[in-house]
Amino acid sequence: xxxxxxxxxxxxxxxxxxxxxxxxxxxxxxxxxxxxxxxxxxxxxxxxxxxxxxxxxxxxxxxxxxxxxxxxxxxxxxxxxxxxxxxxxxxxxxxxxxxxxxxxxxxxxxxxxxxxxxxxxxxxxxxxxxxxxxxxxxxxxxxxxxxxxxxxxxxxxxxxxxxxxxxxxxxxxxxxxxxxxxxxxxxxxxxxxxxxxxxxxxxxxxxxxxxxxxxxxxxxxxxxxxxxxxxxxxxxxxxxxxxxxxxxxxxxxxxxxxxxxxxx
Numbered sequence: 001x002x003x004x005x006x007x008x009x010x011x012x013x014x015x016x017x018x019x020x021x022x023x024x025x026x027x028x029x030x031x032x033x034x035x036x037x038x039x040x041x042x043x044x045x046x047x048x049x050x051x052x053x054x055x056x057x058x059x060x061x062x063x064x065x066x067x068x069x070x071x072x073x074x075x076x077x078x079x080x081x082x083x084x085x086x087x088x089x090x091x092x093x094x095x096x097x098x099x100x101x102x103x104x105x106x107x108x109x110x111x112x113x114x115x116x117x118x119x120x121x122x123x124x125x126x127x128x129x130x131x132x133x134x135x136x137x138x139x140x141x142x143x144x145x146x147x148x149x150x151x152x153x154x155x156x157x158x159x160x161x162x163x164x165x166x167x168x169x170x171x172x173x174x175x176x177x178x179x180x181x182x183x184x185x186x187x188x189x190x191x192x193x194x195x196x197x198x199x200x201x202x203x204x205x206x207x208x209x210x211x212x213x214x215x216x217x218x219x220x221x222x223x224x225x226x227x228x229x230x231x232x233x234x235x236x237x238x239x240x241x242x243x244x245x246x247x248x249x250x251x252x253x254x255x256x257x258x259x260x261x262x263x264x
Contacts, residue, residue, distance in 0.1 A: 002205065004032040004117040004125060005104040006250050007187045009076035012106070013254045014190045015065065016074055017261035022065050024190075029061060031187050032117070033125030036061040041094060041130040051129060064115075064127060071111035075258060077138045078250040079105040079114075080243040088138055095130035109135060138251070143196060146248035150203045153241040163234075180209040189253065192260050197249035204245045211238055 011025040029036055037058035040046035046053035049067040079088045081100045088107060089096040095114040099105035106115040114130040184205060189198065215235060 002185055002187055002201070003080075003104045004029065005080075005106045005115070006078050006246065007032065008106050008115060008117070008127075009078045009250050010189060010193070010253050010257070012065070012068060013074070013076045014257045014261075016068065017258050019192065019257050019261040020190050022062065025065060026061055028188050029125070031185050033119065034123045035125070037120070037124060037126040038064040038067075039126070039128060041128050045129060045131050049129065058126060061127070064129070067129065068108065068111065068113075071108070071113055073108040073111035073113060075108075075110075075254050077107040077109065077254075078247050079107055080247060081105070082239070082243065085240065085243070088135065090133060090135040093130075093132065095132050098128065098130070107132065107135065107138075109138075139247075140251070141244055141248040143200070143248055143252045146245045147196070147200050149241045150200055150207065150245045153207050153238045153245075154203065156238055177206070177209045177213050180212065181205050190257060192257055193253045194256050197252045200245050200249045204242045204249070207238065208242045211235055211242070 007028055011020065011028045014020040015022055015025045026036070038051060038061055039056065039058040040049060040051040040053055043053040045051070046056070049070060051063060051067050052059050077088065079099055080103065081087075081089055081096075082103060083100070086096060086100060089099055089105075095105070095116070098116045099114065102116055102118060104117070108114070112132055114132045115127050116130065118126050118128070120126045215231065
C-alpha cells in the first residue's frame with residue numbers, strides 16, 4: 001500500500017534540491033499523521049545532527065529537515081523489505097531490523113542515514129533516524145520494465161484468482177477490491193512529478209488489493225494447509241512485483257525532480 005516512506009523520499013528529495021518549500025513537505029506528510037515526531041536512534045547520532053536522542057522527548061518534523069540538510073543528504077531511496085527480500089538494507093543492523101519489521105524505510109546514502117516511520121498513537125507518526133554503514137547500491141529497475149512487470153502481474157493475478165476459485169468463494173469480490181483501493185490514503189505529490197510513475201503506483205495499489213483479497217479467506221471458506229501453501233507460493237512473485245514497481249516509480253519521481261531542479 002502507499003506508505004509514509006514513499007512520501008518522505010519524494011518530498012524531502014524535492015526540498016533538498018530546492019524544488020519545493022519545507023512547509024510543502026510537512027503538509028504532505030500530514031496525510032500519515034496529524035502530528036509528526038522525530039528522534040535519533042542513538043545519542044552519538046543525536047549529537048551530530050542536533051536531534052533528540054532515544055531517551056529524549058521527540059522533536060517536530062521541521063528539525064528533521066534541518067538535520068537532513070546538515071547531513072549532506074541529497075536524493076532519498078525507498079526500501080520496501082519483506083521476509084526473504086531485504087535488498088538495499090545491507091547486513092543485519094538496528095536499522096535493517098526495524099525497517100524489516102515495519103516493511104518500509106527511507107535511505108539517504110550520501111548522508112549515511114536511514115529513516116523508519118512508526119505510528120506510536122492515533123494520529124502520531126514518529127520517524128527514527130538511524131546511522132547506516134555502507135549499503136549495496138540501489139537496484140535500478142527502468143520505469144518501462146516496471147510498467148511491463150505490473151501488466152504481467154495484473155494478468156497473473158487474475159489467472160491465479162480463477163485457478164484458486166477465489167471469485168466463487170467470495171461473492172462481491174470485485175466490490176471488495178474496489179473498496180480496498182478507495183479506502184487507502186492518497187498522498188499528494190509535487191506538481192512536477194511525471195504521470196507515468198503515478199499511473200504505475202495506482203496500478204500497484206490495484207494489484208495489491210487483489211492479492212490481499214486472494215489471501216484473505218472468507219468465513220467458512222478456509223483452504224487446507226497444503227492449498228494455503230500453494231496459494232502463498234503462487235502469489236509471492238506478484239507481491240514482489242508490486243514492491244519493485246513502487247520502488248521504481250518513486251526512484252523515477254526523484255530522478256525527474258532532481259533533473260528539473262538542476263535546470264533552474
